[in-house]
Amino acid sequence: MKKFFTLFSMLVFSLIALGAEVTYKFTSKELPAGWTGTAGFGYESAEPARGTQWTSNATLTLAGAKNVSKVVITCSSNAADKNSIAVTVGGSNWATKTLAKESNVEKTFSGNETSGDIVINITRGDKSVWIKQIVVYGDVEGGNTGGGGEGGDKGDTSKLDPDYNYAEPTVIINPSTTDASNTPYSFIQNNIKVDCTTGAQRTVSDTNPNAYFGVNAGQSITFTATKPIVGLVINGMVKKDFDAEADFGEVMYVDASEEDVENNPVLAILDINSKSVTINCVKQMRCYSVEFYFEENPDIEIGGDYDYNFDWEPDETKNFNITFDEMNYIDFGELWGIDYISCYFISEDYELEMGVNSKFDADTCLPVGTYQINDTYEEGTVEASAGGNDEEDSPTYLATDFIEEDGEWYYNPYYIVSGTLKVEKDVKGVKMTLDAKTAKGSTVKATFVGKPVGYGDEDAINNVKTDTKANGKFMKDGRITIRKDGKTYGTMGIRMK
Numbered sequence: 001m002k003k004f005f006t007l008f009s010m011l012v013f014s015l016i017a018l019g020a021e022v023t024y025k026f027t028s029k030e031l032p033a034g035w036t037g038t039a040g041f042g043y044e045s046a047e048p049a050r051g052t053q054w055t056s057n058a059t060l061t062l063a064g065a066k067n068v069s070k071v072v073i074t075c076s077s078n079a080a081d082k083n084s085i086a087v088t089v090g091g092s093n094w095a096t097k098t099l100a101k102e103s104n105v106e107k108t109f110s111g112n113e114t115s116g117d118i119v120i121n122i123t124r125g126d127k128s129v130w131i132k133q134i135v136v137y138g139d140v141e142g143g144n145t146g147g148g149g150e151g152g153d154k155g156d157t158s159k160l161d162p163d164y165n166y167a168e169p170t171v172i173i174n175p176s177t178t179d180a181s182n183t184p185y186s187f188i189q190n191n192i193k194v195d196c197t198t199g200a201q202r203t204v205s206d207t208n209p210n211a212y213f214g215v216n217a218g219q220s221i222t223f224t225a226t227k228p229i230v231g232l233v234i235n236g237m238v239k240k241d242f243d244a245e246a247d248f249g250e251v252m253y254v255d256a257s258e259e260d261v262e263n264n265p266v267l268a269i270l271d272i273n274s275k276s277v278t279i280n281c282v283k284q285m286r287c288y289s290v291e292f293y294f295e296e297n298p299d300i301e302i303g304g305d306y307d308y309n310f311d312w313e314p315d316e317t318k319n320f321n322i323t324f325d326e327m328n329y330i331d332f333g334e335l336w337g338i339d340y341i342s343c344y345f346i347s348e349d350y351e352l353e354m355g356v357n358s359k360f361d362a363d364t365c366l367p368v369g370t371y372q373i374n375d376t377y378e379e380g381t382v383e384a385s386a387g388g389n390d391e392e393d394s395p396t397y398l399a400t401d402f403i404e405e406d407g408e409w410y411y412n413p414y415y416i417v418s419g420t421l422k423v424e425k426d427v428k429g430v431k432m433t434l435d436a437k438t439a440k441g442s443t444v445k446a447t448f449v450g451k452p453v454g455y456g457d458e459d460a461i462n463n464v465k466t467d468t469k470a471n472g473k474f475m476k477d478g479r480i481t482i483r484k485d486g487k488t489y490g491t492m493g494i495r496m497k
């Protein structure tokens with residue numbers, strides 16, 4: 001009897017242990033089994049694969065939990081110190097944690113062993129909050145389940161033809177023959193249903209050369225088909241400070257941080273894989289035309305032609321010896337969760353834009369070490385330049401020989417393709433030593449000693465007033481920009497109006 005009792009006790013203990021740690025995976029907008037509350041707005045499966053997305057306050061509840069000692073939430077936030085997550089168990093408030101701008105971090109909430117409902121409150125102040133999974137340490141049911149996979153059929157297809165044969169791409173434009181503003185609207189064209197919460201439809205007129213259907217600031221637009229949409233492309237215009245999020249897919253759009261931008265395209269979404277997709281717009285967007293792709297993603301870049309070459313670099317070789325006075329950086333690990341840092345070195349006569357495949361170091365910006373300059377894109381390397389085109393230069397390159405003509409500033413780029421960058425800790429912050437060669441044989445030896453500054457914290461260059469007539473590479477508002485055929489582009493290839 002004792003042996004049987006012992007084995008039975010071990011079996012019971014084993015079952016309790018298995019039930020004491022239950023994982024709920026948030027693998028779609030729908031909540032995992034057992035959870036109730038506010039469904040997510042979107043879902044992300046591609047890197048950084050943050051799980052279910054919320055763009056407003058939300059409450060999630062797991063009822064009837066027993067003997068709970070800890071709740072661990074893997075979460076993300078697109079904004080620093082604007083969003084928070086709070087956990088209560090059985091009415092006891094365990095903690096409220098403010099989120100940094102971070103991806104897939106574990107937040108642990110713990111307290112005395114408690115029974116009752118687990119309630120998670122998401123307070124959203126800016127942009128998005130994401131939850132990838134929740135692990136509950138206690139006696140609960142379910143777990144290891146998600147909300148039902150990617151994609152969805154939330155759109156109303158009752159008025160669409162289920163046997164429709166979509167072209168690749170299928171294109172829609174504004175079908176209205178009358179103008180309307182600040183109103184909800186809906187229409188069907190080429191078996192695509194369009195539903196806008198509040199927006200406008202405008203026909204061509206003397207004052208409006210482009211017919212469009214648009215979305216007001218703070219509103220959304222939904223596109224629904226009877227076949228899963230893979231990707232879409234919007235040609236149109238967005239207002240200054242435009243920002244957008246979609247419930248499915250990877251969203252790309254032009255940089256409108258300085259002014260309104262009109263572009264073909266102005267926004268694209270890839271890897272939607274859903275019959276319906278909703279776009280939430282922080283600022284107004286106008287759609288001149290929308291292209292839908294059902295077989296594969298469109299081959300598209302937001303910003304124009306990316307056929308790089310080294311033609312812009314002067315043929316005459318030079319030997320540069322430079323001491324840089326300032327260094328700015330952008331940490332894309334903080335922005336997008338990728339190990340890439342853009343570095344901008346500045347002196348009176350030179351600027352250097354450098355791309356580094358690296359994590360950020362709080363003391364030295366780049367971790368101490370020696371970096372090879374090549375085109376492998378491997379961790380711990382500096383990106384060799386692919387050259388430039390009429391619209392931008394790709395890192396890493398040196399800008400020099402600045403001249404002003406009729407209010408425009410021009411420069412010559414030297415495309416760095418090989419060499420090393422040495423990073424050392426220094427009492428002043430960091431010492432960086434560049435020993436490099438350019439595409440046409442010039443040499444660049446440069447040093448910087450000091451404290452790197454996050455881009456935007458200080459002005460790197462004084463603003464320079466420009467006009468809009470000449471073509472070429474020049475300075476505008478303290479930034480290297482390119483003008484061609486009356487259009488202005490930033491160094492990332494994004495058109496600026």
